[in-house]
Amino acid sequence: xxxxxxxxxxxxxxxxxxxxxxxxxxxxxxxxxxxxxxxxxxxxxxxxxxxxxxxxxxxxxxxxxxxxxxxxxxxxxxxxxxxxxxxxxxxxxxxxxxxxxxxxxxxxxxxxxxxxxxxxxxxxxxxxxxxxxxxxxxxxxxxxxxxxxxxxxxxxxxxxxxxxxxxxxxxxxxxxxxxxxxxxxxxxxxxxxxxxxxxxxxxxxxxxxxxxxxxxxxx
Amino acid sequence: xxxxxxxxxxxxxxxxxxxxxxxxxxxxxxxxxxxxxxxxxxxxxxxxxxxxxxxxxxxxxxxxxxxxxxxxxxxxxxxxxxxxxxxxxxxxxxxxxxxxxxxxxxxxxxxxxxxxxxxxxxxxxxxxxxxxxxxxxxxxxxxxxxxxxxxxxxxxxxxxxxxxxxxxxxxxxxxxxxxxxxxxxxxxxxxxxxxxxxxxxxxxxxxxxxxxxxxxxxxxxxxx
Numbered sequence: 001x002x003x004x005x006x007x008x009x010x011x012x013x014x015x016x017x018x019x020x021x022x023x024x025x026x027x028x029x030x031x032x033x034x035x036x037x038x039x040x041x042x043x044x045x046x047x048x049x050x051x052x053x054x055x056x057x058x059x060x061x062x063x064x065x066x067x068x069x070x071x072x073x074x075x076x077x078x079x080x081x082x083x084x085x086x087x088x089x090x091x092x093x094x095x096x097x098x099x100x101x102x103x104x105x106x107x108x109x110x111x112x113x114x115x116x117x118x119x120x121x122x123x124x125x126x127x128x129x130x131x132x133x134x135x136x137x138x139x140x141x142x143x144x145x146x147x148x149x150x151x152x153x154x155x156x157x158x159x160x161x162x163x164x165x166x167x168x169x170x171x172x173x174x175x176x177x178x179x180x181x182x183x184x185x186x187x188x189x190x191x192x193x194x195x196x197x198x199x200x201x202x203x204x205x206x207x208x209x210x211x212x213x214x215x216x217x218x219x
Numbered sequence: 220x221x222x223x224x225x226x227x228x229x230x231x232x233x234x235x236x237x238x239x240x241x242x243x244x245x246x247x248x249x250x251x252x253x254x255x256x257x258x259x260x261x262x263x264x265x266x267x268x269x270x271x272x273x274x275x276x277x278x279x280x281x282x283x284x285x286x287x288x289x290x291x292x293x294x295x296x297x298x299x300x301x302x303x304x305x306x307x308x309x310x311x312x313x314x315x316x317x318x319x320x321x322x323x324x325x326x327x328x329x330x331x332x333x334x335x336x337x338x339x340x341x342x343x344x345x346x347x348x349x350x351x352x353x354x355x356x357x358x359x360x361x362x363x364x365x366x367x368x369x370x371x372x373x374x375x376x377x378x379x380x381x382x383x384x385x386x387x388x389x390x391x392x393x394x395x396x397x398x399x400x401x402x403x404x405x406x407x408x409x410x411x412x413x414x415x416x417x418x419x420x421x422x423x424x425x426x427x428x429x430x431x432x433x434x435x436x437x438x439x440x441x442x443x
Contacts, residue, residue: 052306052307077309080307081303089232089236089295089301091235091236096235101304101308104225104228105309148309
């Protein structure tokens with residue numbers, strides 16, 4: 001399978017601190033890779049590096065055939081990141097936020113509406129983001145990511161704040177990724193839950209970013 | 220997606236947020252009106268001073284209100300990590316710049332209409348030559364919106380952005396204050412030939428900072 005993500009000795013600095021200190025990582029098309037590790041191990045920085053939000057200090061990295069060293073913005077139209085924040089606007093409704101994200105990525109507003117229904121946000125379509133609960137915002141963040149129809153989906157603690165129904169919806173989205181030709185990198189502390197959907201687990205150890213890989217097979 | 224569709228998308232998003240939050244209507248326009256009225260209190264209208272200095276007071280008020288509009292334009296990107304969302308959106312830097320500057324320009328034009336009506340009524344001036352006045356106002360507005368958007372993104376990631384933007388922006392837009400004031404004076408005096416050189420200066424300023432903004436906005440957003 002073609003590599004969607006390829007890192008070799010990737011180093012990433014936050015200030016002068018090496019948040020990633022030589023990471024090797026591969027992810028193929030349709031894989032669901034769980035990134036596990038302690039707080040501060042570098043999981044969030046790794047996802048932000050792949051999204052092109054932080055620069056690659058040294059080493060090599062490609063995402064969707066775009067070189068992170070020279071073109072870290074290149075892959076953005078084809079990836080989506082669900083981070084700790086929703087990236088949404090408080091004064092726009094759920095539907096407006098979704099449609100803006102979809103159209104910005106060159107998709108149609110219909111893809112925003114599809115994501116809306118898939119995440120069970122239909123009854124909240126006309127509610128502004130500022131009035132949503134934490135769990136509803138989390139669902140919206142995932143819906144915004146899906147509205148972009150990304151080839152690479154980066155999920156940073158996606159289960160946080162979700163109720164049982166929300167987690168089930170999220171798990172369905174992640175499990176469906178291979179059949180939708182989508183690669184998922186999932187950072188989570190809720191290992192039991194995340195391991196159930198991942199095809200492979202990569203452990204990042206305390207700041208040194210030595211990676212051990214465990215093939216988990218199909219979910 | 221082509222450039223103009225992206226520009227419309229960003230501008231429509233910002234204007235929709237402003238329409239819903241009503242910050243421009245409930246805070247920025249009242250702020251401008253209060254400043255104009257304070258000038259009227261400070262400068263005795265009976266002595267005709269207000270009529271002579273009305274163009275300068277009008278444009279000083281517009282620039283002060285523009286600081287609020289620019290600050291607001293980037294404040295909405297600060298919540299919920301929206302600035303990261305904008306970086307991840309895939310939209311190009313020139314489109315983001317033009318879209319955000321266009322939204323600020325539309326808000327400023329609405330403000331200027333209200334303030335101009337106030338100046339006419341309260342300061343008792345007559346606008347005799349409308350064409351250079353309108354063209355000069357449009358060019359000045361584009362220049363202020365472009366410069367404000369450029370300096371707004373420059374300070375976007377800083378904790379001191381609210382105080383830094385005025386310090387950076389006001390000296391740079393001094394030519395706009397000068398040119399727009401002179402163009403308005405000529406229009407009020409009914410001498411359009413005196414207005415055109417200033418309209419030309421304002422147009423050059425607007426084009427220059429629009430071009431710089433289109434080139435610089437993307438890289439500055441990445442570093443914000």
